[in-house]
Amino acid sequence: MVARRLDDPVYLRNSVSMILIGQYDSPFVRRVAVTLHHYHMPFERNALSVFSNFKKVQAINPLVRVPALILETGETLVDSSAIIDCLDEMAGPARALTPAHGPLRRKVLQAVVTATGISEKAVAVFFERYFHETKSISKDWEKRCLSQINAGLEKLEHDCSTPWFFNNHMSQADISIACMIGHLKQRVPEVFPPNKYPKLHALSLHCETRDEFVKARPSPDEVIPLRA
């Protein structure tokens, strides 16, 4: 069984390909997976859950957060930005989805941090709702997070070009934004009525038909376990 092999420390040490840890319902794990597929870099995946597999994830990342990527050398990388930085370096400057230098690098990175910032706020809203009874949810905190998400989406909608976020160049901005939107639709759907953000909606549809996105779609079992 693949899942058992991937839990075996001996197998992990001797693995010949990279191993991505985490479920695709996380926008951070998914953007790493889409990037790996885009670069045609072979990898295996261990879809550990930060909830139901707490101890196993903690053995890989003390913070119990995903994604983590175990390299062929056995080295473990955590945090999607640090992982993608490494993948860009492996892909080389000609193929890298984040330009190596100059104004476009700054623009791509700024769009990416807005997208990942929105995802962080969406995770915060989701956890606030998930871990509290309705009467105990902090309405002030929820309202603050939702307003931050809305402002971030408005900024991205304003800056969004076509067919890619930056005209004719597919970049890490497109991947991070599309993964962020996919996660919003799943977890906080009320913040993304498609007609409110037509350019982002079109970008998301454009991305989601591509092979690298289809290969990294969350399967129905990649969901947070229900509360007892």
Ligand SMILES: N[C@@H](CCC(=O)N[C@@H](CS)C(=O)NCC(=O)O)C(=O)O
């Ligand atoms: N900055 C991190 C964020 C990762 C993150 O927040 N991952 C979530 C899953 S969507 C997680 O593991 N949460 C568990 C926790 O923080 O307890 C990254 O880009 O990788």
